Amino acid sequence: MKSFIPQYVQAVCQEIKLVASASIERINVGTLFFGGGTPSLLSVTDYQSILKTCQANFDISMSAEITIEANPGTVTLDYLKGIRSAGVNRISFGMQSAHPEDLHILDRQHRHEDVINTITWSKQAGFKHINLDLIFGIPGQSRERWNQTLDLALAENIDHFSLYSLIVEEGTPMHHWVERGLLSQPDDDLAADMYEAAMTRLDEAGYLQYEISNWARQNGVDNRCQHNLQYWRFLPYLGFGAGAHGFVNGTRTENTGSIIEYLKKINQANSSVFPTGPAGEELEPLSTWDLMQEYMMVSFRLTDEGVSKTDFQSMFGQSMEKVFGSQIDQLLKSGLIEKHPRDESRLRLTRCGRLFGNQVFAQFVGNAQPEELKFKKS
DSSP, rough: GGGHHHHHHHHHHHHHEEEEEESSSSSEEEEEOOOSGGGGGGOOOHHHHHHHHHHHHHHEEEEEEEEEEETSOOHHHHHHHHHHHOOOOEEEEEEEOHHHHHHHHOOOOOHHHHHHHHHHHHHHHTTTTTEEEEEEOOOOOOOHHHHHHHHHHHHHOOEEEEEEEEEOOSSSHHHHHHHHSSOOOHHHHOOOOOHHHHHHHHHTTTTEETTOOOEESSSSSSSSOHHHHHHHTTOBOOOOTTEEEEETTTEEEEEESSSHHHHHHHOOOOOOOOTTTTEEEEEEEBHHHHHHHHHHHTTSSSSTTTTEHHHHHHHHHHHHHHHHHHHHHHHHHSEEEEOOTTTTEEEEOOHHHHHHHHHGGGGGGSSOOTTTTOOOOO
């Protein structure tokens, strides 16, 4: 697919121009995130082209967070210096594990030495904001191996970690291996122990767990991922490129996932209807009831901020207690959520609630709309 990169970059730039021109007003942008697939396949020149297009068509904040995802072992010092000079100021690497057996199971090609080299080069290139993705609950992964991964990751002296429990997706090679008995089924109880151990270890090391899967170093600087806070605070975002998702004015957008189809649709278009671009495959206006549920589910992921009764009232014209009183009472009684100790207008997950977050989120998904609340489509 490398042969498509020049066409693809040109198409992304064209999509940005079309969507921006379709907006009634010029859009202010505080974060940019290059993720999904392998963004480091793009050259420094490619990133310069996309960033210049964004700057020409949006009002990019002078302090904007601009992130790129990359795999360890796929970048060089010169490449990192190039993208840093182009304007990228935050980088995220998929370390996943420090152990070769775990990496083999995950079908990752890098070694831990690649992680060490990549982070060293990133710092030399001028990156102050660096994230590592780690995975726990890998089949065969012991507590000791997980603790070793945490220790080696912490030794890199970076400002952000994202930790995810392994999910064996149906239809993947790993799913087939588990079904055939070639790999052990992930142990949910062991994974919960690993997650709890990570919470303790990272807290002791001076990192704040600000979201259910994310930790930022506390050193007087806001090291939280501002782009992901945009999602969790239920704020709008635009998505560009094949398979990209967006959320604007209560509407979710999704581009076609096929690169060939994406290129075809962009190249044939000379206009778009905001907020979706010419490659938009789905446009889903959410009802007020859907938005209420999603607000609760997404906001509870923020382990300190949690959900705001004031924001809920402001957004929907209804009190949170009136709409979700029974769910809130049940979760409070079960010890999964609590009133915020510093702000009575907020509710947040307890430490136990972080371990069983899915049980909390499930309370706000797929509920029947209460008869006494009549909403129209947004």
